[in-house]
Amino acid sequence: MSRTVLSSSLSIQIRLFSVARDLAGFDVGTLRLRTGACAGDVMTELGKIHPQLIKWTDSIRLAVNLEYVTNDYLLHDGDEVAVIPPVSGG
Amino acid sequence: MVQIIQSTIDIPKIIESVLSRKSGGIDVFIGVTRDHSGSRSVTTLTYEAYEPMAIKVMEKIEQEARTRWPLNEVAMIHRLGEVRLSEASVVIAVSAAHRNEAFEACRYLIDQLKKEVPIWKIEHFADGAVERSGSLKEVRREAEVR
Numbered sequence: 001m002s003r004t005v006l007s008s009s010l011s012i013q014i015r016l017f018s019v020a021r022d023l024a025g026f027d028v029g030t031l032r033l034r035t036g037a038c039a040g041d042v043m044t045e046l047g048k049i050h051p052q053l054i055k056w057t058d059s060i061r062l063a064v065n066l067e068y069v070t071n072d073y074l075l076h077d078g079d080e081v082a083v084i085p086p087v088s089g090g
Numbered sequence: 091m092v093q094i095i096q097s098t099i100d101i102p103k104i105i106e107s108v109l110s111r112k113s114g115g116i117d118v119f120i121g122v123t124r125d126h127s128g129s130r131s132v133t134t135l136t137y138e139a140y141e142p143m144a145i146k147v148m149e150k151i152e153q154e155a156r157t158r159w160p161l162n163e164v165a166m167i168h169r170l171g172e173v174r175l176s177e178a179s180v181v182i183a184v185s186a187a188h189r190n191e192a193f194e195a196c197r198y199l200i201d202q203l204k205k206e207v208p209i210w211k212i213e214h215f216a217d218g219a220v221e222r223s224g225s226l227k228e229v230r231r232e233a234e235v236r
Contacts, residue, residue, distance in 0.1 A: 017140055018210040019222055063208070066143040082140060082208070088223045089137065089144075089168060089209025090121050090180050090200060 008035050013080040014042065020060060020083045024050045033075065039064055040071030042081045060085055092148035092166045094141055099167050099178045108163035113185035117192035119200045121180040123173050127223070131216035137170045137179060140208040144168070151202045155184075158198065159191035166199055168209055179211075 014029045021027045024046065031045055039062045047054040061068055063082040064075065075081070091107065101120065108116055123135045152164050162185045173179040182199045186192040211223040 015140070017208065018138070022222075063140075063143055066146045068147075068206075082143065084140070084208050085210075087204070087206070087208055088211040089139070089207050090204040090211075 009033065010035060010037055010075055010077045010079070012037075012042065012075060013078070014046070015080060015082040017083065018085045020053065020056070020085050023052045023056075031081075037075050038071060039069050039073040039075060039081060041075075043071075043083070046083070056085070091164065092145060092152060094139060094144055094148075094168050094170060096169070096171050099169055099181050101178060101181055104165050104167055104181050105183050108165050108183045108185040110162045110185055112187060113162045114187050115189040115192045116183055116185045117189070117196040118184075119180075119182045119196050120178050121200070122178050123175050125175050127213055127215075132175075132213055133216050134172055134174050134214045135179065136172050136212045136214070137168070138210050138212070139168070139170055141170075144207050144209055147207045148203065151199060151206065154202070155195045155198050159186065159195045161186050161191060161195055164195070164199070166203065168203070168207070170209070 010033045012031045012033055014031050016024050016027050031042060033041055033045065042062065043057050043060065061084045063069065063084055064073055064079050105116060105118055124132065126132055148166050152166060155161060155164065165183045168180045169178065180203065182196055184192045184196045213221050213223050
């Protein structure tokens with residue numbers, strides 16, 4: 001039975017950085033999303049658990065497996081999604 | 091060549107690494123810790139990164155520069171952890187046959203690094219405050235209110 005559930009969902013590794021990590025209070029986690037979920041759904045789900053992140057969604061960029069993606073990027077099981085607030089290196 | 095390190099950047103060694111017989115010039119940018127941010131006194135900076143992605147994005151920026159200008163060697167190094175006053179946080183060195191492409195590519199590399207590479211600066215002020223730099227301050231204030 002649980003196998004059926006697993007086949008219709010994605011296990012996504014989440015990494016939060018900088019101020020996103022400060023706001024959410026964690027840096028690494030796992031999210032379970034429905035099959036067909038997109039990168040942008042990660043912020044929606046995180047926003048449900050950590051509402052303080054919602055108003056910063058527009059300034060946050062997402063990366064999947066070390067590359068920046070747009071919100072409509074289709075996720076695959078096992079993908080790593082990173083939440084990247086505005087960078088300030090240099 | 092791109093690199094992220096936790097210790098002092100050996101600037102002469104970086105410059106030497108881009109020397110080549112084909113090159114007529116080397117352009118170097120060195121970013122160092124300044125003692126102020128706006129009107130506030132800064133005592134030191136610390137940097138953190140999403141390292142594997144930072145390396146990948148730096149490599150991509152180098153490749154983009156190489157498609158735009160005929161470059162010989164490129165070195166791009168960023169330091170993490172504490173970077174004290176007047177110490178280097180970033181060094182970029184570019185060699186090319188002629189100076190124009192070296193100047194332009196070096197400018198492009200540092201501008202893109204500051205926009206794209208997942209590295210974050212934390213400012214330590216003389217009054218004891220510790221803040222994430224730039225637009226992040228606003229977010230932090232929001233976090234404190236809640």
